Amino acid sequence: MKLVCRAILFILFVNIGAYSQVMLERNTWEFGGSFQYESKGGESHESLNNDGVNVRFTPQVGYSIADRFIVGAEVELYTSEEGTYKSRDLRFGLFGAIYHKPIGNGNPFGQLTFSNGDIKNENTYFKQEIVYTSISAGVGYFVPLGDWVSISPLLEYTFDVYKSKNASDDLKSGHVIEFSIGLSFYHKFSK
Numbered sequence: 691m692k693l694v695c696r697a698i699l700f701i702l703f704v705n706i707g708a709y710s711q712v713m714l715e716r717n718t719w720e721f722g723g724s725f726q727y728e729s730k731g732g733e734s735h736e737s738l739n740n741d742g743v744n745v746r747f748t749p750q751v752g753y754s755i756a757d758r759f760i761v762g763a764e765v766e767l768y769t770s771e772e773g774t775y776k777s778r779d780l781r782f783g784l785f786g787a788i789y790h791k792p793i794g795n796g797n798p799f800g801q802l803t804f805s806n807g808d809i810k811n812e813n814t815y816f817k818q819e820i821v822y823t824s825i826s827a828g829v830g831y832f833v834p835l836g837d838w839v840s841i842s843p844l845l846e847y848t849f850d851v852y853k854s855k856n857a858s859d860d861l862k863s864g865h866v867i868e869f870s871i872g873l874s875f876y877h878k879f880s881k
Contacts, residue, residue, distance in 0.1 A: 713834060713876040714789050714797065720752040720760055722840075722874030744770045750785070750872070758789035758797070766807070774813045781807030781824070789832060796833040801844065802826070809852075822852035842872045 713720075726746040745768070752762025761784070768779035783805025789797040803826040811818040828846030835841055849865045 713838070713840060713878075714754060714758045714760075714832075715878065716754050716757050717878065718754040719877045720750070720754070720762065720874050721877070722872055723747070723749040723764065724870050724872045726870075744768070748872075750874075752785070752787070758791075760787045760789075761785070764803070764805075766805075775811070776813065777809060777811045779807060779809045781805050783824070796831050799830050799832055799842075801828045801830060801846070803828075803846075817856070819855040820852050821855060822850050824848050824850045838876045840874050840876070842874065844870050844872060846870070 724746075725748075726744070728744040746766065747768075748764055748766040750762060750764040752760040754760045764783045764785060766779065766781040766783070768777075768781075770777040783803050785801055785803040787799050787801040789799040791797070803824070805824045805826075807822050807824070809820040809822070811820070826846050826848040828844050830842050830844035832840055832842045846868050847865065848868065849863065851861055851863050853861050
């Protein structure tokens with residue numbers, strides 16, 4: 691029985707590896723992105739009313755210009771509401787990702803993203819608009835789920851430079867480490 695189970699696992703392992711190579715071949719389009727929804731409630735040390743909703747949607751399109759090398763563009767839409775505070779973020783970015791040969795049932799990859807964005811914050815007392823530029827570097831693992839769909843966890847470090855449009859503030863900078871899981875669909879064009 692152990693031998694049969696190992697044989698089945700080996701066949702699945704080989705098949706999944708074959709799928710991942712088809713998805714990462716030259717002339718393949720990638721359509722995907724990620725979605726995040728967060729609902730918060732309760733009180734915190736910052737405010738008595740900490741109820742809120744955050745929604746982030748990041749569609750992405752890429753094209754494989756060489757085997758295991760994808761370049762593309764993404765748009766991020768983010769909205770946050772907590773009590774009377776509202777924030778809207780719109781970001782446009784370009785990315786490149788290079789995929790390693792299969793390890794296990796997927797491909798490790800590295801991704802670099804350059805983007806520009808605009809944030810609008812407001813509450814009862816003020817309105818603020820911020821412009822920013824970001825550069826992100828991340829590592830992830832591409833896991834095919836069939837012939838044309840994959841899931842990719844990604845750990846990313848982002849460095850931002852930003853400035854308020856409303857004030858004569860100096861440039862400021864910040865950084866963040868984020869974890870996300872993306873879902874992608876692929877289409878191979880025949881020659």
